[in-house]
Amino acid sequence: MKASIFIATSLDGFIARQDGALDWLPADGGEPHGYDEFIATVDALVIGRKTFETVLAFDTWPYGSKPVVVLSTRPAALRAPAGAVCEVMTGTPHEIVARLSARGMKHLYVDGGVTIRGFLEAGLIQRLTITRIPVLLGNGIPLFGPLSHDVRLNHVATRSFPSGMVQSEYVIVA
Numbered sequence: 001m002k003a004s005i006f007i008a009t010s011l012d013g014f015i016a017r018q019d020g021a022l023d024w025l026p027a028d029g030g031e032p033h034g035y036d037e038f039i040a041t042v043d044a045l046v047i048g049r050k051t052f053e054t055v056l057a058f059d060t061w062p063y064g065s066k067p068v069v070v071l072s073t074r075p076a077a078l079r080a081p082a083g084a085v086c087e088v089m090t091g092t093p094h095e096i097v098a099r100l101s102a103r104g105m106k107h108l109y110v111d112g113g114v115t116i117r118g119f120l121e122a123g124l125i126q127r128l129t130i131t132r133i134p135v136l137l138g139n140g141i142p143l144f145g146p147l148s149h150d151v152r153l154n155h156v157a158t159r160s161f162p163s164g165m166v167q168s169e170y171v172i173v174a
């Protein structure tokens with residue numbers, strides 16, 4: 001099983017304002033920067049409950065028919081929107097990966113700050129693609145946080161875009 005991160009951050013490393021707002025992201029996602037190509041390679045998304053609640057407020061469910069696993073310690077409280085292929089799970093990152101692997105899934109897209117940090121700490125992420133938006137927010141919800149050990153990465157590529165977005169791709173050293 002491989003798990004990847006594909007996420008946008010402010011230049012100072014935040015994925016949302018403290019209240020969860022994403023108004024600082026470019027309208028319509030900015031110029032094409034590989035998201036469609038990336039999501040086509042994943043078998044399922046694994047997202048945190050707070051990210052789920054954010055996307056529920058969008059006008060349309062953004063994941064189409066791609067399976068989405070929402071992590072929550074209170075699974076009974078969540079309801080999937082009509083038409084979404086969506087289920088709620090609770091468990092450690094290792095348990096989640098084992099369950100999805102047993103279904104034949106081979107590539108997961110892990111999203112949401114707390115969720116990503118849990119999978120990183122557990123050594124379950126192989127690839128990170130981080131698109132930095134040229135804005136400083138000062139505070140907000142961070143992408144990274146404390147770790148019990150260093151995580152070493154190999155740099156794969158960095159691309160810049162006319163809007164000022166800078167995207168860096170890394171693989172984690174096994």
Ligand SMILES: NC(=O)c1ccc[n+]([C@@H]2O[C@H](COP(=O)([O-])OP(=O)(O)OC[C@H]3O[C@@H](n4cnc5c(N)ncnc54)[C@H](OP(=O)(O)O)[C@@H]3O)[C@@H](O)[C@H]2O)c1
Pocket residue numbers: 006007008009014015016019020021022047048049050051052054071072073074089090091092093111112113114115116118141
């Ligand atoms: N900039 C971007 O590209 C981007 C991408 C994704 C998200 N975001 C933003 O990031 C914010 C959400 O990030 P976040 O760090 O606050 O939270 P998050 O990771 O989306 O959700 C955290 C919640 O997920 C559940 N969870 C995580 N791991 C779990 C596990 N192993 N077992 C059971 N439950 C688990 C818990 O839910 P319970 O509390 O229900 O137990 C936890 O409180 C939103 O504002 C979203 O819009 C931005």
